[in-house]
Amino acid sequence: MATDDVAAAEFPDRDDRPAEPDLPTGEPPNVPAGEPPDLPVGDTLAEASERPSFERAAAKVRTFPMSPGVYLMKDAAGRVIYVGKAKNLRSRAGSYFLKAAAEEPRTQWVGEIRDIDFVQCDSEVDALLMEARLVKDVQPKHNKELKDDKTFPYLQITTREDFPRVEVTREPRDRGVKLYGPFANAGALRGAVQVLQKIFKFRTCSLDIDEQDERWRWFRPCLLANINQCTAPCNLRINKEEYRRDIKRLQMFLEGKKQRLIAQMKRDMLEASERLEFERAARLRDDIRMLETLDQRGELDTHAQPEVFYIDPKKGLAGLRKLLKLKDLPRTIEGVDIAHLAGGQTVASLVQFIDGLPFKPGYRRYKIRSVDGVDDFRSIHEVVSRRFKRLHDESEVFPDLLLIDGGKGQLGAALAAFQQQGITPPTLVSLAKRDEELYVPGQSEPLRLQRNAFALRLLQYVRDEAHRFAQHYHHLLRRKSTLGE
Numbered sequence: 001m002a003t004d005d006v007a008a009a010e011f012p013d014r015d016d017r018p019a020e021p022d023l024p025t026g027e028p029p030n031v032p033a034g035e036p037p038d039l040p041v042g043d044t045l046a047e048a049s050e051r052p053s054f055e056r057a058a059a060k061v062r063t064f065p066m067s068p069g070v071y072l073m074k075d076a077a078g079r080v081i082y083v084g085k086a087k088n089l090r091s092r093a094g095s096y097f098l099k100a101a102a103e104e105p106r107t108q109w110v111g112e113i114r115d116i117d118f119v120q121c122d123s124e125v126d127a128l129l130m131e132a133r134l135v136k137d138v139q140p141k142h143n144k145e146l147k148d149d150k151t152f153p154y155l156q157i158t159t160r161e162d163f164p165r166v167e168v169t170r171e172p173r174d175r176g177v178k179l180y181g182p183f184a185n186a187g188a189l190r191g192a193v194q195v196l197q198k199i200f201k202f203r204t205c206s207l208d209i210d211e212q213d214e215r216w217r218w219f220r221p222c223l224l225a226n227i228n229q230c231t232a233p234c235n236l237r238i239n240k241e242e243y244r245r246d247i248k249r250l251q252m253f254l255e256g257k258k259q260r261l262i263a264q265m266k267r268d269m270l271e272a273s274e275r276l277e278f279e280r281a282a283r284l285r286d287d288i289r290m291l292e293t294l295d296q297r298g299e300l301d302t303h304a305q306p307e308v309f310y311i312d313p314k315k316g317l318a319g320l321r322k323l324l325k326l327k328d329l330p331r332t333i334e335g336v337d338i339a340h341l342a343g344g345q346t347v348a349s350l351v352q353f354i355d356g357l358p359f360k361p362g363y364r365r366y367k368i369r370s371v372d373g374v375d376d377f378r379s380i381h382e383v384v385s386r387r388f389k390r391l392h393d394e395s396e397v398f399p400d401l402l403l404i405d406g407g408k409g410q411l412g413a414a415l416a417a418f419q420q421q422g423i424t425p426p427t428l429v430s431l432a433k434r435d436e437e438l439y440v441p442g443q444s445e446p447l448r449l450q451r452n453a454f455a456l457r458l459l460q461y462v463r464d465e466a467h468r469f470a471q472h473y474h475h476l477l478r479r480k481s482t483l484g485e
Contacts, residue, residue, distance in 0.1 A: 313356020
């Protein structure tokens with residue numbers, strides 16, 4: 001069964017979730033090489049020596065290549081009883097024929113081994129995926145032995161969204177997804193996802209992105225877009241058809257069709273070049289190169305990057321409603337920030353978010369008129385007074401939530417502006433950047449949210465966008481002052 005052709009061992013993935021996941025769990029311990037092969041409890045060394053099939057299997061392992069792949073243990077009837085993956089086939093499979101494997105409770109079944117085969121893979125990523133396909137299809141006897149109640153991870157691709165998401169999950173859905181797995185090693189799976197994301201640039205967030213909603217064009221993508229590891233459908237930088245083409249390519253790879261995929265991508269690259277679409281051709285060239293050099297990516301576990309804390313508008317709004325004890329979701333949020341010019345002039349910005357997304361037509365800029373020098377409190381008082389007096393006088397709708405950039409003093413200045421105007425304020429809070437503390441009227445101590453809380457992330461997004469917009473206005477005025485425009 002040894003072969004260099006990964007596609008020769010393709011097994012169809014099913015959309016339905018198996019009633020009980022069958023996972024390889026009987027991994028042998030890390031033991032030094034060089035010890036003689038032995039059998040498990042119930043067999044003496046003398047009896048072991050009378051079992052030529054076991055010895056032949058042990059000798060056969062010594063001929064395995066020192067490269068990635070999948071090994072298959074067989075019993076006397078030729079049935080596959082265990083499937084495992086390896087970065088080094090000879091070393092990994094050979095460890096099952098050492099004394100320590102027979103003494104380890106998880107691998108006492110090694111005495112049943114009568115033969116062993118392997119399938120060589122191009123990389124550890126290929127081996128990880130092939131192991132999952134084989135375990136799911138063959139359901140080997142000793143890959144079923146779950147020693148605890150934990151659920152093993154799946155790779156899940158949603159199928160009913162404009163821009164399908166790719167997720168590692170221990171609780172896969174029953175419908176609306178394409179499942180791959182289960183996988184025995186969560187760390188290796190997450191590492192593989194990170195490697196594949198650099199090639200196929202899919203999203204891993206939980207945002208509900210609607211291509212027809214133009215407000216997504218103003219959404220700020222997370223770090224993965226900046227490092228070219230996601231095509232940022234959350235900012236509509238890619239259309240639905242192109243994104244789904246990338247997902248289809250990912251699925252071909254996950255299903256063991258890598259060579260067919262590379263051939264297809266090479267054809268697409270040539271066609272793009274002939275149509276003078278050089279940027280697309282260059283991207284395909286780079287993606288093909290990464291696919292062909294997966295074996296040079298090192299240990300999969302080293303690719304599992306720290307969590308990227310993206311903003312989820314729906315979860316952020318729900319979190320704010322709960323945190324601030326609001327009757328309804330704060331669908332409209334406005335944020336205010338102050339910026340100071342070097343010459344002493346002060347400007348302010350007001351940004352508007354609707355349903356957790358930036359709404360650029362609602363952005364406003366203000367030159368502070370009544371304040372000399374640097375005085376954030378009086379500046380906030382002025383801009384809040386001007387903004388809400390106009391809304392009040394023109395009978396316009398107030399935002400559900402007003403966020404002030406700053407601490408307790410800035411919040412007090414905003415409250416004073418409403419009191420002076422005789423206007424009932426909307427829900428009002430301030431966010432202090434230093435320790436990300438949230439100040440609420442009537443509470444002496446600030447609220448301290450977990451740094452990865454969705455409510456905090458949304459408030460930070462509004463605050464940072466207000467700061468960006470204020471700084472942009474600041475730079476425009478400075479440029480006019482410098483150049484005399």
